[in-house]
Amino acid sequence: xxxxxxxxxxxxxxxxxxxxxxxxxxxxxxxxxxxxxxxxxxxxxxxxxxxxxxxxxxxxxxxxxxxxxxxxxxxxxxxxxxxxxxxxxxxxxxxxxxxxxxxxxxxxxxxxxxxxxxxxxxxxxxxxxxxxxxxxxxxxxxxxxxxxxxxxxxxxxxxxxxxxxxxxxxxxxxxxxxxxxxxxxxxxxxxxxxxxxxxxxxxxxxxxxxxxxxxxxxxxxxxxxxxxxxxxxxxxxxxxxxxxxxxxxxxxxxxxxxxxxxxxxxxxxxxxxxxxxxxxxxxxxxxxxxxxxxxxxxxxxxxxxx
Amino acid sequence: xxxxxxxxxxxxxxxxxxxxxxxxxxxxxxxxxxxxxxxxxxxxxxxxxxxxxxxxxxxxxxxxxxxxxxxxxxxxxxxxxxxxxxxxxxxxxxxxxxxxxxxxxxxxxxxxxxxxxxxxxxxxxxxxxxxxxxxxxxxxxxxxxxxxxxxxxxxxxxxxxxxxxxxxxxxxxxxxxxxxxxxxxxxxxxxxxxxxxxxxxxxxxxxxxxxxxxxxxxxxxxxxxxxxxxxxxxxxxxxxxxxxxxxxxxxxxxxxxxxxxxxxxxxxxxxxxxxxxxxxxxxxxxxxxxxxxxxxxxxxxxxxxx
Numbered sequence: 278x279x280x281x282x283x284x285x286x287x288x289x290x291x292x293x294x295x296x297x298x299x300x301x302x303x304x305x306x307x308x309x310x311x312x313x314x315x316x317x318x319x320x321x322x323x324x325x326x327x328x329x330x331x332x333x334x335x336x337x338x339x340x341x342x343x344x345x346x347x348x349x350x351x352x353x354x355x356x357x358x359x360x361x362x363x364x365x366x367x368x369x370x371x372x373x374x375x376x377x378x379x380x381x382x383x384x385x386x387x388x389x390x391x392x393x394x395x396x397x398x399x400x401x402x403x404x405x406x407x408x409x410x411x412x413x414x415x416x417x418x419x420x421x422x423x424x425x426x427x428x429x430x431x432x433x434x435x436x437x438x439x440x441x442x443x444x445x446x447x448x449x450x451x452x453x454x455x456x457x458x459x460x461x462x463x464x465x466x467x468x469x470x471x472x473x474x475x476x477x478x479x480x481x482x483x484x485x486x487x488x489x490x491x492x493x494x495x496x497x498x499x500x501x502x503x504x505x506x507x508x509x510x511x512x513x514x515x516x517x518x519x520x521x522x523x524x525x526x527x528x529x530x531x532x533x534x535x536x537x538x539x540x541x542x543x544x545x546x547x548x549x550x551x552x553x554x555x556x557x558x559x560x561x562x563x564x565x566x567x568x569x570x571x572x573x574x575x576x577x578x579x580x581x582x583x
Numbered sequence: 584x585x586x587x588x589x590x591x592x593x594x595x596x597x598x599x600x601x602x603x604x605x606x607x608x609x610x611x612x613x614x615x616x617x618x619x620x621x622x623x624x625x626x627x628x629x630x631x632x633x634x635x636x637x638x639x640x641x642x643x644x645x646x647x648x649x650x651x652x653x654x655x656x657x658x659x660x661x662x663x664x665x666x667x668x669x670x671x672x673x674x675x676x677x678x679x680x681x682x683x684x685x686x687x688x689x690x691x692x693x694x695x696x697x698x699x700x701x702x703x704x705x706x707x708x709x710x711x712x713x714x715x716x717x718x719x720x721x722x723x724x725x726x727x728x729x730x731x732x733x734x735x736x737x738x739x740x741x742x743x744x745x746x747x748x749x750x751x752x753x754x755x756x757x758x759x760x761x762x763x764x765x766x767x768x769x770x771x772x773x774x775x776x777x778x779x780x781x782x783x784x785x786x787x788x789x790x791x792x793x794x795x796x797x798x799x800x801x802x803x804x805x806x807x808x809x810x811x812x813x814x815x816x817x818x819x820x821x822x823x824x825x826x827x828x829x830x831x832x833x834x835x836x837x838x839x840x841x842x843x844x845x846x847x848x849x850x851x852x853x854x855x856x857x858x859x860x861x862x863x864x865x866x867x868x869x870x871x872x873x874x875x876x877x878x879x880x881x882x883x884x885x886x887x888x889x
Contacts, residue, residue, distance in 0.1 A: 318621075367722075409635075
């Protein structure tokens with residue numbers, strides 16, 4: 278396709294202007310927010326995972342696939358610092374699927390949901406008339422955790438940029454069993470004011486560019502400060518792995534530098550938090566390598582349409 | 584698959600008991616209902632439509648497919664007599680899809696949503712790495728329309744059974760451009776107390792059996808009273824068409840007989856309402872043919888797993 282996933286998403290968002298009073302958050306963030314007549318709101322996200330693209334049934338068990346599909350939705354809830362409420366799941370089954378396969382899938386779905394008290398409340402089971410590949414869509418609802426959801430678009434010039442955990446090589450080390458950072462995201466939002474946040478599903482280079490574009494800011498990150506996973510360190514280009522591999526499902530967030538120092542002093546969770554750079558007034562995202570060289574950091578993570 | 588779609592759904596529902604205080608309606612109805620901390624609630628439904636199963640891209644335009652996918656969700660909102668709020672859409676694209684195809688699809692999605700003020704608020708675009716077939720999942724949120732949502736499980740012995748519109752031959756006459764009965768459902772629920780309701784997506788025989796099984800009642804319908812579509816009348820077996828063709832997306836509902844008489848006197852909408860039978864204490868659904876013969880009416884509509 279000639280357009281990128283983000284260009285298409287932006288085109289969709291431009292077609293219908295949503296009233297902010299009804300939809301405080303619309304197309305283009307990790308979740309949309311729908312205002313309800315009771316005065317509250319609910320957030321919603323949908324993720325579709327395909328055999329041969331997001332997993333490979335020749336290697337992955339269906340329980341792992343069910344887990345991953347739910348965990349991807351839970352990670353979106355984390356990205357907004359919201360509390361998962363419930364999920365519905367639709368599946369397209371190849372003709373050879375039977376009850377046994379569906380029950381394995383269900384086991385994975387509930388094992389991920391149970392961790393965060395997120396119930397499976399409905400779904401749709403359809404079947405190809407052929408051996409077309411398996412597909413699964415998880416749609417998840419969440420609620421705010423006291424404060425407003427943390428959007429992608431709130432980064433401010435001067436913000437410190439942080440990530441949780443370590444990055445790179447996720448496709449070989451954990452893409453079927455990553456931990457959605459739901460608990461940590463809510464704790465972060467309770468401790469400090471987060472200006473922007475996203476979960477690293479497609480890779481740091483792509484997801485940081487999303488925050489910057491949606492916030493109309495730039496960024497400068499320090500290659501030497503990026504927390505690189507042990508597995509990525511073994512590759513021939515660890516920094517590039519950490520920037521572009523995708524599926525880390527860690528949190529990328531920005532906040533005032535004073536808040537960041539305060540946070541790092543008081544943070545006592547096992548999951549690490551690392552400062553990797555600063556939000557700038559430039560109209561681009563840049564990276565400074567260990568040798569001091571600064572270059573543009575283009576989105577080079579996973580694009581679902583490329 | 585050895586199990587039917589309904590058996591699988593019931594198995595899923597048994598695995599985790601949902602707390603009615605959190606989820607007044609769970610797995611097995613047209614929508615699930617999620618209680619929110621603001622005191623209100625939101626309903627959610629998900630439908631997945633597949634090329635070669637629910638439509639055929641060799642014949643159907645993508646605008647029609649987008650319309651149908653949204654209209655199926657809207658019809659679920661109607662089935663509960665609830666008001667559509669917002670939708671999210673996930674798609675799996677064959678490799679040959681381009682921007683043009685996505686824009687056609689978007690036009691269909693919004694043309695259906697706009698009719699009922701149901702906004703597209705988010706989605707997920709994924710692409711097969713091959714020419715695997717197109718799939719689309721629509722997940723829709725709705726809210727109650729004053730009263731509680733109308734469930735499948737509320738039918739009572741002695742209730743009159745009614746349907747809207749006319750049935751049969753939908754796959755050849757309207758499956759790509761049916762009208763979800765959202766407005767009529769809300770009006771019905773305002774005028775009388777509906778005991779149970781479902782939208783006729785899989786066929787009268789299957790959907791009436793669902794109401795009866797979930798309500799622990801039986802039914803006797805009169806073949807001669809079923810409103811049969813003009814197209815179905817031209818077939819060699821019009822009654823069977825009306826019972827089993829599916830995709831009518833009309834409303835099937837039950838209510839007290841006095842309420843029904845009252846309703847039929849005061850109903851002034853263009854869409855017809857027809858009495859077709861009575862809820863009984865039998866443990867089966869039966870049909871009386873024009874010659875007086877009574878036989879069991881087994882679910883013989885569309886089963887997504889058969």
